[in-house]
Amino acid sequence: MQNGELQGNVKTRIRIIIISAAALAFGASIFTVSSAPNQLSLFSRAISPSIETPDDATAPSVRGSTFSHSTRAHREGKYASCESCHAIPTRNWATARKDPYPDVKNYPYHPSCFGCHAKDVYSNGGAFCGTCHTEASMRARGGAGVLPFPIKSHAMQFTTIFPHDLHQNLIASDTTRNDVALGHFMLASFAINATPTPTPAAAPAPVFYNCAICHKTITQMPKYVPRKITGEKSLADATADTFTALSKTGADFFKDGPDSHASCFTCHYQRVKPAAYDCAGCHRLTEPYFEKKAIERYSLKFSHSTTNHVNKDCTTCHVRITQNSDISKMKDADVPFQTCSTSSCHGSNIEEETKKREASSAAKQPAFQCSYCHTTAVGRYDIPPSHRKY
Amino acid sequence: MYILRLALLIASLASIGPLCVRAQGLGALDVQAKTVKINGKSILVRKRLYLFKGGLKDNKELIGRLRTAEVKSRDCFYTQMKASPQYICWLQAENCESPFCRTVATADIPRVPEFQAAYNAGLTKFRGLKSVADDWILTNMPAPLVSGFFENRRALTTSLLGSLKPVQSTMTDSVTIKAIFIDIPVTLPAGKKTETFLVSNIQPLEFGNKSYVWACEVEIGTEKKSSPLNLVTPDANKPQKNCEVIIRDLQVCKTESCKAT
Numbered sequence: 001m002q003n004g005e006l007q008g009n010v011k012t013r014i015r016i017i018i019i020s021a022a023a024l025a026f027g028a029s030i031f032t033v034s035s036a037p038n039q040l041s042l043f044s045r046a047i048s049p050s051i052e053t054p055d056d057a058t059a060p061s062v063r064g065s066t067f068s069h070s071t072r073a074h075r076e077g078k079y080a081s082c083e084s085c086h087a088i089p090t091r092n093w094a095t096a097r098k099d100p101y102p103d104v105k106n107y108p109y110h111p112s113c114f115g116c117h118a119k120d121v122y123s124n125g126g127a128f129c130g131t132c133h134t135e136a137s138m139r140a141r142g143g144a145g146v147l148p149f150p151i152k153s154h155a156m157q158f159t160t161i162f163p164h165d166l167h168q169n170l171i172a173s174d175t176t177r178n179d180v181a182l183g184h185f186m187l188a189s190f191a192i193n194a195t196p197t198p199t200p201a202a203a204p205a206p207v208f209y210n211c212a213i214c215h216k217t218i219t220q221m222p223k224y225v226p227r228k229i230t231g232e233k234s235l236a237d238a239t240a241d242t243f244t245a246l247s248k249t250g251a252d253f254f255k256d257g258p259d260s261h262a263s264c265f266t267c268h269y270q271r272v273k274p275a276a277y278d279c280a281g282c283h284r285l286t287e288p289y290f291e292k293k294a295i296e297r298y299s300l301k302f303s304h305s306t307t308n309h310v311n312k313d314c315t316t317c318h319v320r321i322t323q324n325s326d327i328s329k330m331k332d333a334d335v336p337f338q339t340c341s342t343s344s345c346h347g348s349n350i351e352e353e354t355k356k357r358e359a360s361s362a363a364k365q366p367a368f369q370c371s372y373c374h375t376t377a378v379g380r381y382d383i384p385p386s387h388r389k390y
Numbered sequence: 391m392y393i394l395r396l397a398l399l400i401a402s403l404a405s406i407g408p409l410c411v412r413a414q415g416l417g418a419l420d421v422q423a424k425t426v427k428i429n430g431k432s433i434l435v436r437k438r439l440y441l442f443k444g445g446l447k448d449n450k451e452l453i454g455r456l457r458t459a460e461v462k463s464r465d466c467f468y469t470q471m472k473a474s475p476q477y478i479c480w481l482q483a484e485n486c487e488s489p490f491c492r493t494v495a496t497a498d499i500p501r502v503p504e505f506q507a508a509y510n511a512g513l514t515k516f517r518g519l520k521s522v523a524d525d526w527i528l529t530n531m532p533a534p535l536v537s538g539f540f541e542n543r544r545a546l547t548t549s550l551l552g553s554l555k556p557v558q559s560t561m562t563d564s565v566t567i568k569a570i571f572i573d574i575p576v577t578l579p580a581g582k583k584t585e586t587f588l589v590s591n592i593q594p595l596e597f598g599n600k601s602y603v604w605a606c607e608v609e610i611g612t613e614k615k616s617s618p619l620n621l622v623t624p625d626a627n628k629p630q631k632n633c634e635v636i637i638r639d640l641q642v643c644k645t646e647s648c649k650a651t
Contacts, residue, residue: 323560
């Protein structure tokens with residue numbers, strides 16, 4: 001019996017020793033640093049104030065909230081390169097989307113954070129972990145325990161640099177496309193379904209690169225608002241808007257734009273610069289901002305899909321797009337007034353409305369509200385100089 | 391004597407005055423290019439046009455560079471890049487300068503060695519996903535065959551422009567074949583209602599075995615829209631007023647004959 005108790009005590013002690021050794025080994029594995037250049041010893045890096053303190057007042061706090069790319073420690077030194085934290089593609093790229101393509105679809109792995117923040121894991125109840133994990137504790141695990149990436153409710157921290165002029169040059173063909181222009185713009189630029197119609201000989205028609213590579217007709221009604229007229233007082237209260245069958249605002253009035261890397265990476269994933277790993281080739285740090293959810297329009301009566309619009313080239317009206325070298329400098333979709341007013345299609349309608357406005361002013365009657373292109377939110381303001389010149 | 395002095399003063403002020411007062415404003419110009427046809431086809435479709443201050447005489451150095459520029463044809467470029475005859479034929483089929491001109495159809499992949507190699511590389515790189523390997527075919531092709539010709543032409547444009555900075559540039563569209571310059575800063579010389587500008591495509595346009603460059607003088611005012619500039623088909627027997635059209639023979643690089651597809 002005594003021998004049995006003794007044996008039991010020894011076994012218990014051995015178990016305790018093994019468990020303690022395992023615990024020590026586990027602890028050491030957390031604190032030990034790998035040979036990767038961006039991972040330093042925990043003990044050599046007590047968190048310095050400069051790391052935790054954003055160098056500008058607008059940068060959000062790091063701890064347990066939105067990660068900020070704009071703190072000095074996150075944009076200078078060894079973390080200046082995006083690659084020091086972000087892998088492209090991430091391991092989960094093939095499963096993270098319904099239509100997968102190689103992309104950054106997950107947060108950086110622990111070594112990227114623990115280089116400086118290992119101590120934070122053990123303080124403040126592990127709130128730091130909540131930056132990426134749904135379970136803010138040491139028990140957090142990857143996969144289901146991680147917040148969706150990217151977090152859509154967080155402010156954007158980067159702007160995108162996209163030179164339309166360069167891409168317009170690139171998609172310009174060598175010679176004429178007159179024989180296919182109608183087809184290519186109906187099928188690939190404006191139509192909702194961009195699939196080319198097979199010719200009778202079953203040879204598919206060529207699909208030419210054009211604006212529709214990135215801008216497709218919207219199929220579901222988006223949020224939209226009339227563009228605000230700033231710095232002017234309206235001439236009258238808004239009356240009820242009237243629409244014709246063609247001018248009734250519909251989903252096909254609008255075009256979308258890229259909201260992911262999908263269309264860019266088709267050409268720029270590798271080899272063609274800027275390649276996918278060169279984040280700074282297309283993105284620039286900026287003050288955090290939220291993208292506008294609603295499409296703003298001066299004319300909510302313009303449809304891209306009517307017969308006499310669908311057969312035009314996008315650049316017939318979006319004239320300045322071929323000059324634009326930085327999308328962030330565009331203030332709107334930018335259709336100069338003269339592209340509508342000087343055309344044989346709309347010139348007379350616009351002239352007629354201008355005359356009605358002038359007549360109402362001359363007669364000191366309530367201002368005529370322009371309604372051919374505009375809803376009253378815009379049409380009740382003074383005629384701008386751009387409309388009077390041509 | 392006093393009257394004489396006063397008259398002299400007025401005369402001198404009258405001569406100085408207009409030199410000092412230079413009205414500034416914004417102008418606009420339409421460039422119509424629909425009628426420019428070579429062998430019955432419009433060639434100025436979706437082409438970039440540049441606008442410069444001054445007329446032909448003011449820009450004679452630029453015109454000189456345009457006259458003597460060494461222009462490498464599309465076929466010569468791709469031949470030197472050791473592109474396969476099938477690839478060159480694929481480009482020729484729709485008069486494309488680069489594969490950014492039109493999408494690579496699934497049927498094109500086995501026909502063109504470069505596409506097949508890129509597709510195979512994509513399958514390996516993109517975890518066997520056929521859709522990605524197919525859609526992203528360009529990203530697995532050698533860069534010189536994808537963007538090389540564009541870069542070559544861009545370098546040519548840069549060298550032709552030299553230190554000269556265009557006021558603006560814009561492109562013709564593919565339907566009306568018209569280019570519109572708007573918000574042009576115009577400084578009216580004394581006593582004039584317009585300022586002289588030069589419109590040119592700078593980058594030689596390749597058609598057949600020849601290259602074409604237009605350089606045309608135009609007057610732009612600020613009060614109303616200027617008369618459109620009509621570019622015309624070059625005619626050796628009929629020089630166009632205020633325009634210089636530079637036509638040069640291109641070096642011919644022998645490529646294999648392409649079957650009609």
